[in-house]
Structures are given as C-alpha cells and as structure tokens.
Amino acid sequence: MAALGTSGEFMPEKITASYRIVTPMFIGDAEQKASGISPASVKGALRFWWRALNWGRVLKEAGDNEVAALKLLHAQEAVLFGGLAETDEDEKTGKKQQLGGQGAFLLRVESKNLKKYSAGTMDEHYNLKDSWQSYLLGLGLMKYDKKKNYYQRSALISGSFSVQLFCKNSAYSQELENLLLLWGLLGGLGSRQRKGLGSISITALKVGDEIRELPQNQPAVLEVLKNLIDKSATGEPPYTAFSQSSQILCSPAKAQTSWQTLAEIAEKMQMFRGWGFDAGAGHQINHKPANHAAHTKKRTDHNIVDDYAKPAVPTKQLPKSITFGLPRSYKLSNGCEFKLDVHAPSKNNEAKRSRRASPMFIHIQQFPNDETMIIQSFLPATFLAANDQVQIQQKIGNHWGVVDNITPATNWQVIREYLKTFSTWLAV
Structure with missing residues (x-):
C-alpha cells in the first residue's frame, strides 16, 4: 500500500527493479550510438510486454469481441502508461471519459558501470569469424564481407541499471x-532483441520496503512464468501476445558465458x-555439414526459391519458413x-512495404552464480493483414526488381517442427 505522508496525503509507492546486461545491447540514440539506457526505451519495452500479457484478460472482459477488446486495451494502456489526451464515450454507459494524459506512474532509470564498445573494438572482443552469433546479428548490426564480417554499430556489453517506478495509485x-x-525473464532492449541480443536479467525487485524473492534456477523460472502469464485467449491474437497457441521452452542452465x-x-x-553452401565437400554451414532434412518442408522451400531464377517456371510460390519473419x-x-518483402496497401491505396517481425523470441537468462539459460518464446499472432502480399524481388545490378506479388496463407508448421527439436527442454 502507498505510504501516508505527514500531511495526510498518500505518497507514491516506489517499485525498484534492478537488471544486468547479459548479451551485447545494440541500443541507439538519435545517431544510432549506444550512449546509455533512456527512460523512453524502457517504457517502450514495458508497453510491449504489458500488451502481450493482458490480451487474454481484456478479450475476456470484452466478451470475446476482438474489436471491443482492442479498444479496451488501448484505453487501459493510456491510463497506465499515459498518452495523447483524448475523450472517448463509454459504450455501456454513454458517458464521456478522459483518456491519455499523464500515466499512473513516473519512471526513472539509473545506470551503473555501463561498458560500451565501439564498432571497431567490438570486433576485437566479439570476433565474428566463423561465428554462429553472426546469424542472429543479421544485416544492420554487422557487415558481411568475403574476407571478414564486422560490426556496424556500437553496443553496451555489460553493466547494470535500475528502473524506479513511482506509482500514484x-x-x-x-x-x-x-x-x-x-x-x-523474457525481454531485453535494443536491436535484434528477439534474437537474444540485448537480453537482460532481473537481479533485484523491491516494492516499498519489501524485497521480493527472485527465481534462482530453471525450475523456479518456470514456476514464476506459469504464474505470471495468461494463456487463456483462444484464436490468433491480432498482435504479438500470449494465447493458448503460445509456447515457452527453457533449456537447462549451464556454466558458460552468455x-x-x-x-x-x-x-x-x-x-x-x-x-x-557447397564448397566442394557438400553443403556446409560454418564448416559443418548442412542438414537438408531438418524439417519436412526444407527441400521444398529450397526448390521454390531456386525456381525464382527460372523464367520457364511462371507460377511462383512462397517457402513455408517465411513465418520466421520478413524480409528474408x-x-x-x-x-x-532474391528478397521476400511485405507488400501492403497504405491509406491512399499506394503500395508500401513493412517488415513482419518473427514470432520467435530468444532470451538469455543469467543467474547469480553466472550460469546461463536459454528461454525461447513462440507467440503466434496475425502475421499478415487480409490485403497484404509478399513481394518477390530480384537484385539486378544495384537495384531490386519485382518478380511477383503473392497472397500467402499463414502456416506455423515449420516453427512448430523447430520447437519439437528441443524435446528435452521444459515447457511453461
């Protein structure tokens, strides 16, 4: 309960959560440089996970009406986090209600011992030669070069920070x-956080004067997540959120670096x-033999993409693995x-492209004894809107030309096959 001040008024209750940076955090300021952790970036991350966490509840409160649930979610988010002041009419009572304005809490961030590497020094300490991590970094964070891959952005590679919330109610x-x-337990900050970069681990949580006990091992993490997450929502959420279709898997903890x-x-x-790539000794990935039978659609997907370069094959298809995210x-x-990108109509009916983030989240959890654990979260949601298409483009010289536009049907089969390969991991 909030404390009572000397004047008889209730004082804001203070909640303090402390975190450590577990994997390199490519968080950028206005110039895309990792200069620190801002309250705005933290608040943005909290908004995202609040929406994911509350979809099941608001859907139930809205009587399973998705449109009404989205409206209710927007209103509650505005009250909690703040937003542009606006007036809305309550559908049940007909009364006008004020939305937005200042939120229900004030937020402050305090950082400690943040260590930053520039793009040049990143190469020295996080070598990308034949590294598996380069696959997760992707374009934007690193540059692929025939002789040497290298980083294009600076990162915060260690340190800690605390988030202080002052609740007005x-x-x-x-x-x-x-x-x-x-x-x-599941999130992070910065670019490619869905791929495990910028992972954070909570190290302390204090509400008022009370210190909360935190999970210290894999079973305890699973128990906490089961108690926190509402997976009651049926169907496919209209945005990234927990539902009955969600899957969360936790690896065993190991004594190795993040x-x-x-x-x-x-x-x-x-x-x-x-x-x-076939370098004369069969197809290899990082000098290891590739597995062309890793999932049931892999060879079919390969042949589909291979046909893009064959003008004699007029009917184009899309690989099933596009649900891992676009562009690809x-x-x-x-x-x-070739590149697969989203081709979506804008309000004035002119075509525009926009990415579709992966429904897969990788999080690296680090415990006080420095053991690390992987948490993978699969949160399927509406992948493409009804009128969206996937555009096949081919690079010709320095430009991309359109090969075809295809309206796909979302199929999560490949991702579910991927998750089945972790049969020894524990599920939430």
Whole structure:
C-alpha cells in the first residue's frame, strides 16, 4: 500500500527493479550510438510486454469481441502508461471519459558501470569469424564481407541499471511489479532483441520496503512464468501476445558465458533453417555439414526459391519458413539474389512495404552464480493483414526488381517442427 505522508496525503509507492546486461545491447540514440539506457526505451519495452500479457484478460472482459477488446486495451494502456489526451464515450454507459494524459506512474532509470564498445573494438572482443552469433546479428548490426564480417554499430556489453517506478495509485502496484519481473525473464532492449541480443536479467525487485524473492534456477523460472502469464485467449491474437497457441521452452542452465550460450542457440536455429553452401565437400554451414532434412518442408522451400531464377517456371510460390519473419534474403549458388518483402496497401491505396517481425523470441537468462539459460518464446499472432502480399524481388545490378506479388496463407508448421527439436527442454 502507498505510504501516508505527514500531511495526510498518500505518497507514491516506489517499485525498484534492478537488471544486468547479459548479451551485447545494440541500443541507439538519435545517431544510432549506444550512449546509455533512456527512460523512453524502457517504457517502450514495458508497453510491449504489458500488451502481450493482458490480451487474454481484456478479450475476456470484452466478451470475446476482438474489436471491443482492442479498444479496451488501448484505453487501459493510456491510463497506465499515459498518452495523447483524448475523450472517448463509454459504450455501456454513454458517458464521456478522459483518456491519455499523464500515466499512473513516473519512471526513472539509473545506470551503473555501463561498458560500451565501439564498432571497431567490438570486433576485437566479439570476433565474428566463423561465428554462429553472426546469424542472429543479421544485416544492420554487422557487415558481411568475403574476407571478414564486422560490426556496424556500437553496443553496451555489460553493466547494470535500475528502473524506479513511482506509482500514484497503489492499485497498479501489483500489475507493475509483475510486468517488471516478466520483462526481466523474457525481454531485453535494443536491436535484434528477439534474437537474444540485448537480453537482460532481473537481479533485484523491491516494492516499498519489501524485497521480493527472485527465481534462482530453471525450475523456479518456470514456476514464476506459469504464474505470471495468461494463456487463456483462444484464436490468433491480432498482435504479438500470449494465447493458448503460445509456447515457452527453457533449456537447462549451464556454466558458460552468455556469448557462448547465444552461439549455442544460433547454431541450432541456423542448422535448422539454413541450406548451406557447397564448397566442394557438400553443403556446409560454418564448416559443418548442412542438414537438408531438418524439417519436412526444407527441400521444398529450397526448390521454390531456386525456381525464382527460372523464367520457364511462371507460377511462383512462397517457402513455408517465411513465418520466421520478413524480409528474408536468399543468395543462390548461381549468383542470383532474391528478397521476400511485405507488400501492403497504405491509406491512399499506394503500395508500401513493412517488415513482419518473427514470432520467435530468444532470451538469455543469467543467474547469480553466472550460469546461463536459454528461454525461447513462440507467440503466434496475425502475421499478415487480409490485403497484404509478399513481394518477390530480384537484385539486378544495384537495384531490386519485382518478380511477383503473392497472397500467402499463414502456416506455423515449420516453427512448430523447430520447437519439437528441443524435446528435452521444459515447457511453461
């Protein structure tokens, strides 16, 4: 409960959560440089996980009406986090209600011992030669070069920070406490956080004068996540959120660095998805034999992309693995380059492209004894809107030309096959 001040007024309740940076955090300021952790970036991350966490509840409150649930979610988010002031009419009572304005809490971030590497020094300490982690970094964070891959952005590679929330109304205290805990077990900050970069681990949680006990091992993490997450929502959420279709898997904890752990999951994912390159000794990925039978659609997907370069094959299809996220690039052995991107209509009916983030989240959890653990979360949601298409493009010179536009049907089969390869991991 909020404290009572000397004047008889209730004082804001303070919630403090402390976190450590577990994997390199490519968080950028206005110039895309890793200069620190801002309150705005933390608040943005908390908003994301709040929406994911509350979809089941608001859907139930809205009587399973998705449109009404989205409206209710927007209204509650505006009250909690703040937003542009606006007036809305309550559908049940007909009364006008004020939304937005200042949120229900104030947020402050304090950082400690942040260590930053520039793009140049990143190469020295996080070598990308034949590394599996480069697969997760992707374009934007690193540059692929025939002789040497190198980083293009700076990163915060270690340190800690605390998030202090001053709740104006103690009614929101438990909700915010749960949110800070969930973020510290599944989330992160910065670019490519869905791929395990910028992972954070919660190290302390204090509400008022009370110190909360935190999970210290794999079974305890599973128990906390089961208690926090609402998976009651049926159907496919209209945005990234927990539902009955969600899957969360936790690996055993190991005595290895977080960078080594990131390489471990990167290798598993790349070997599952990649076709490899034939260097004279069969197709290989990072000098290891590629697995062309990793999933049931892999060879079919490869043949589909291979046909893009054949004008004699007029009917184009899409690989089933596009649900891992778009855009997706392919470079064939004959030198042809193709890219799959989203082709979505805008309000004025002009075509525009926008990415579709992966429904897979990789998080590296680090315990007080420095053991590390991988948590993979699969949160399927509406992947493409009804009128969206996937555009096949081919690189010709320095430009991309359109090959075809295709309206796909979302199929999560490949991702579910990927998750089945972790049969020894524990599920939430």
